[in-house]
Amino acid sequence: MKTDILIIGSGPVGATFARTLSKQKPHAKIVMIDAGPKVSDKIGQHVKNIADPKAMENAQILSQGPKKTPYPMISVAERAIAVQRGELSADILARAGTHLVLDQIEDIKTNEMPSISMSTNLGGMGIHWTCACPTPGIGEQITIIPQNEMDEALAKAREILNVTQSAFPNSPESEAILNILNQTLGTNHAENRQAQPMPLACKTDESGNRYWTASDVILGNTLENPNFELRSETICRRLVIGKLENGEKTENPNYPITNNQFSITGAEIEHIQSGKKETIEAEIVIVAADPLRTPQLLWASGIRPKALGHYLNEHPFVFTFVELDKDLVRKFAPNRQSSVVGRQSPDPTVGVFWVPFDAPNHPFHGQIMHMDLSPMKTTVSDESKHIVGLGWGCLKESNFEDQIVFSETEKDFYGMPKMNFKFQFSDTDLANIEAAKAFQKKVVNSFGKEIKDGGQTLMPPGTSLHYEGTTRMGTENDGESVCDTYSQVWNFENLFVGGNGVIPIATSSNPTLVSVALAVRSSEKISQLI
DSSP states (O other): OEEEEEEEOOSHHHHHHHHHHHHHOTTSOEEEEOSSOOOSSSTTOOGGGOOSHHHHHHHHHHTSTTOOSOOOOOBHHHHHHHHHHTOOOHHHHSOTTOEESOOSHHHHHHOSSTTOEEOOSTTGGGGTSOOBOOOOOTTSSOTTSOHHHHHHHHHHHHHHHTEESOSSOOOHHHHHHHHHHHHHHOSOOOTTOSSEEOOEEEEEOTTOOEEEOSHHHHHGGGGGOTTEEEESSEEEEEEEEEEOBTTBOOSSOOOOSSSOOEEEEEEEEEETTTOOEEEEEEEEEEEOSOTTHHHHHHHHTTOOOTTTTBSOBOOOEEEEEEEEOTTHHHHHOSOOSOOSTTOOSSOTTSOEEEEOOBTTTBOEEEEEEEGGGOSSBOOOOOTTSOEEEEEEEEOOOOOTTSEEEEEEEEEOTTSSEEEEEEOOOOHHHHHHHHHHHHHHHHHHHHHEEEOTTSOOEEOOTTTTOOOBOTTOBOSSOSSSOSBOTTOBBTTBSSEEEOSGGGOOSOOSSOOHHHHHHHHHHHHHHHHTTO
16 A cells, blocks of 8 residues: 555644644645554544543543553552552553553563553543643743744644633632632742643633543544545554665665665554554655654664663652632632532532743642542542642653663563663752642642642652653754654654654653644645655
């Protein structure tokens, strides 16, 4: 089979490539493949848009790779205790809709990122994400791309994702929460970096009903393009490489850091359920699997630049739950007609709030959300209590030694090179974590009190799901990066990568907005090659 563009991965970034390139080149044939199944009526639909709770749970279970069983409601405290005692299991460490990369207990016990996880389904982890789209602050911005170009790409990404700060209506509770956050933050912040509603990828109708953005929204009418084809439960086993030299192509060359140019001549794919194998020839290949499986596929294909899989980064993540002071509204909201007393929990009208990264005043990313929107859970079920989750992230230094280690001999549950992980906090990282805890504690004390089973906890590495750096971009082909600033893999004329792994620096914020922006920018380069 032949195609103009092959996209591997159907998450928000893969969907952005498909949407953008389909619009720019409507006559180009685009094939998108994903190892995961279709889990709902709509392709790549966010699980929060599924009205039937049983259908939503089934979509989550189908996304959980080899372990398709429900995960129990586990509290933050129980997770932490299990990690500390070494009582590790997939049920404890993975969130609903995801599955651990390592599913054997002995592997998890020796792994330095015990909670590292992925989703395997059409739409990728994008059907499970919180839809938070904060704008990076100074200190977590990509400086190797001109600022005006990055701003333009971010604006296009917000449009694609339907980003808004009005997903939730204003309420006395939300006013009180923002007032408290800004009192704690103080006035010494940069312009527009005060506490505010979280920018969310979401659309609301006239009745205030929310529809959360995932790949179905991003793809839009791309699905109707007769030149677009989407295949589920189809894995790419290997990219076939040819060297451009006097018109001759050599299969699977070594990968030196030289000026030699290679091209991808095809991709060996397999339908997982039937075992049917074939090779797709493509003019352009885009690998946007995720920050783990993208470098895994390159490595399996013999594409092994020095930086591949290295500089693995994830911001430390401190989480806690707080029972709001029953007099919160009376004390802090200008409109005091409402009260938190007796309001049912979860209450979807409160929303999600953001304390932006703003070094040096607040070199953290703060996210405050109601229980039903929280990625973590608590066992407290008293509906008279008004409970919110507070997550604080901080920067972790980028380090070459933090890495994915690929096995030459062992395979994972999909028959691809098995992964293990090296990941350590430096003294600077530990100091950043303590500073984040201290600021979060000030916010907690202003809100009310921490609840018994959800006290302040540094989550196990891998919990945030915000993995970066494994296919990082750079300005020179010097072994310190995998691709250029347009996401084109060094030494390859037709191979591009996408996703959070491309982000070359440490961040504390949710990375999806930036990754979509980078895909938009990369698409502009790709369209010139077709």
